Amino acid sequence: MTQSSVHGEGTRPGVRPARVPGQRDGAHEQGSDSGDSGSAGGGSGSGSGGGPAGRQRRPGKRRALRWSAATLSVLILATAGVGYLYYEHLNGNIQKGKRTSGDSKARKTEPNAAGQTPLNILLIGSDSRSSDANVSLGGGRANRDNPPLGDVQMLIHVSADRRNASVVSIPRDTRVDIPKCTDPDTGEKFAATNDIINTSLARGGAGCTLATWQNLTGVYIDHWMTIDFAGVVKMADAIGGVEVCVKQNVWDHPLPGVPGGSGLKLKAGKQKVQGKEALQWLRTRHAFYSDLGRAKAQHMYMNSMIRTLKAQNVFTDAGRLTGLAEAATKSLTVSEELGTVKELYDLGMQLKSVPTDRITMTTMPTVVDPRNANHLVAADTDAEQMWTMLRDDIAFDDKGGTTATKAPTAAASATASTDPAADPGKIGVLVRNGTRTATLAAVGGRATTISEILSAKGFTNAAADTSGSLSVDRTVVLYPSADLAGDAQLVAKSLGIPASSVKKSTDVSGVTVTVGADWREGKAYPKKTAPKAGQLPATADKVVGSDTSACMEVYSPYRW
Template sequence: MTQSRVHEEGTRPDAVRRPRGGGGPGGGTRSGGSRTGTRRPGRGHRALRWSATVLAVLILGTAGAGYLYYEHLNGNIEKGERSSGDSKADRPEPNAAGQTPLNILLVGSDSRASDANVALGGGRNHRDNPPLGDVQMLIHLAADRKSASVVSIPRDTRVDIPACTDPKTGEKYPATNAIINESLGRGGAGCTLATWEKVTGVYIDHWMTIDFAGVVSMADAVGGVEVCVNQNVWDRPLPAVPGGSGLKMTAGRHKVEGEQALQWLRTRHAWGSDLLRARAQHMYMNSMIRTLKSQNVFTDTGRLMGLAEAATESLTVSEEIGTVKKLYDLGMQLKTVPTDRITMTTMPTVEDPQDGNHLLPAGEDAERMWAMLRDDVSYDDKGGKGGKGDRGGEDTGKGSGSEGGGAEGSAAAREGRQDRSAPDAEIGVLVRNATRSATLGPVGGRATEVARALTRQGFVKAATDTSAAVAEERTVVRYPSAETAGDARRVAEALGIPASSVRKSADVSGITLVVGADWRSGTSYPEQSKPEAGDLPEGSDALNGSDSGTCMDVYKPYRW
């Protein structure tokens, strides 16, 4: 499936069309007039934030080597709660070496909470409003640390945002269905993390955020990055389209830094759409990674100190990685991945039938991308699975990306995995209907139908959960303790559910079968096709990290 979103500004009619939201990067208001839907001046500054965040991780992998100003740098780092929302993503099972994949959520905040951010982002009248997370992407490091997959979700994608509690104020926000960038203002980055877990089913280990001022600081610290355009570009105001980043350069390759780097990452109109802007950002990001890998900053103490200062002052991170040492360890894992094993993508989307200005995940294509992350299948075709087994596992959290011994976590999981189960007639099973998805409503009666099927097979204690229908993309059997693991696997076996979908969870008190959106009919779990390495949908717009030959096409009205 191809991206359906380019119509926004990229269908490219003969006459210049006014982009959605009116005006340039800051113009216009979404339907309803709420602040969360407002396009404000300076919005394009958000474009640089995610790049600077990943850059900060890479820099810290270098700067931490000498622990320069260790306590001072630690004091620079702001921290927050990992998850402040109600999500039930399961930790992946460690492989034989005790390794698990590592998932890091990067969020660009449009906060105006400081004079510096107001000056950079504009909109002083919005200073006290909740921030939006307009740039969000997930970095997935394979369990063997030989590949990395990066996927972005467009900011206007409508999703289920779970119930969240703001860790700073204690304010509680009910679950809602809204565009994903609103999640940041409903409980901070921890709510955005919980939202991603709910949408993807991927357990996310950490989050990192950066704001306007941090972006500028990091852009100044890194130096130049090479970019390329196929035609002369000038992203300027036009009669029907105000705004623009001001980017002006001739066709060919150029090294950009400082303000020009900001302009490159802000540019939207000259590329034709937000999705094409994401491609330009990915190209910049890959070029920046290649640049950093080619440099040896250890020999330049002054520059090393400057990079360390900028990185630690620019980031806010989840509390479990809130020290220089932990960020250093994280950065070193990222640095081991070869550039030709880094793949940057965007989640395929379709137009939201409820609002043409919004998007929805593109059904099976989007789910294929999430399944690849859950199963640790590389986005490039140079590798396969990252080492996960195919049995269900406890939430050990002990992989090479977590504190503690991964091998011990794996051993503990194996110790609790007894194949013994009670007789079918003695196993209590609660069946829950979770067939609603972002694009489809719930299937009525699914929990009752599956519970009756279990009863016919001898599970006479199977019962239906009568609570309101929930939403989960993937069917799962959850169990509360090691003693019930065998019972859970027996239930899964009876219905043809794979062992990898059997998970220990603290959120259940007994065996609970959650019938997900992937099982909307029938009483035997449908056979699922397993994705292969590199098997990305067409709409993912994949870009390999080693591809240094790509250039951006310029939308014709912005050529000169």
């Protein structure tokens, strides 16, 4: 290794210059956090009609869809075991799309000792009114030609050993960073923006929503599936009814000052719903207090559906199995790598092995958006704890114990580089400020502070990138090529940053430290204890798949 010059300069081309003349640190950045996006409220629905956060639905806003039929479609394949009845002609029923159409750099989790990796599937419910059937079921004829919104978004994470599954919903009105995306059908390009998450579907299709999730969570997502109003009813009818429960009589209908409502009308107690009534259950928001309550009702429905299918002797009923297969393939649009019956069947068989008592359904912890009381943002600490558990394949429950096939944590799977590091004074390092979050402004001068710490440790060519702040959950050290891997690891070690946070990236041209929201203060990188199995934040509002006693509380104005 040549050490006669700063790494990345002279004999080591491609490193970004140590300083950007004339620029200051990112404390005064004029970025997307300076105000709400102009499209944040356009056509996306509103808050609840009287939930705990006081989010009121505004007259004239689109009535939103919140249901989980995309999940039903996946899990039907898993629990009914219908793959052997599929015929090649069913492939023609399935619509396909590009897996990702957005700017995202998430990477797959390293295999565990048994060579297994987790499986992540994004399920999206579209409110499209693009057909007569969808208009009839969802209303809103005036919105027929509008771009669809992704009003239901859930991530299913199946552990590497396929022994547990975790489901996380994000409420549709949650404000997030949406990356630049390109519509795969039209070629239209969309600039990166900060907006509520359901608008991502109209900015490049499901592939843009997938990229948005990957950037938010750091979790690599293998596949996506979408379904619309008509698909929900097809699937609900094919299932033959699912038991739900309300604690009081419920009627989700318009009230003075609160228009809309799903139309759901049920008596208190347990009863089966199917077809359009199932769609009403999955769309009910006002009567269940808020979007957060609606997500919980959807989770209860999904769990009940899984239990129903597992309890039925469907394997000997070829006609019914064929009906389920037909409904599933006609209702789904999937990412292209799932575009055959065989691929869907193989996916279903992986999901089938998870027992109901090890399926944990949750909602991402949120707080009221400080910019708009009708919107939400991620609760930084609790949400990041949840994403860490998904990234490191840590079960949401504590029933698994310790097994030899458990996926290693990111720290355990990190390997040292064979590239020797240069002397600190020969390494060029650029430090960026990534401390901005959805609720907090960037910490002024943070990049300068860390670059000065590096300089004091002998990295005299370290400098702050003062071009503006970023939003990064975890501090990372990036490098562009293998010959700089050793340098990057030495920089990380000097700052106390774990080796698992050292990553190769084509987005940088030299060793680059991005100081994240996890290091907003102090000179020493904060040491964190990895969460243990079952250590979900209390705000996750979990529902377990085997819980047959779950029952929804009805908001008093909607009781009868």
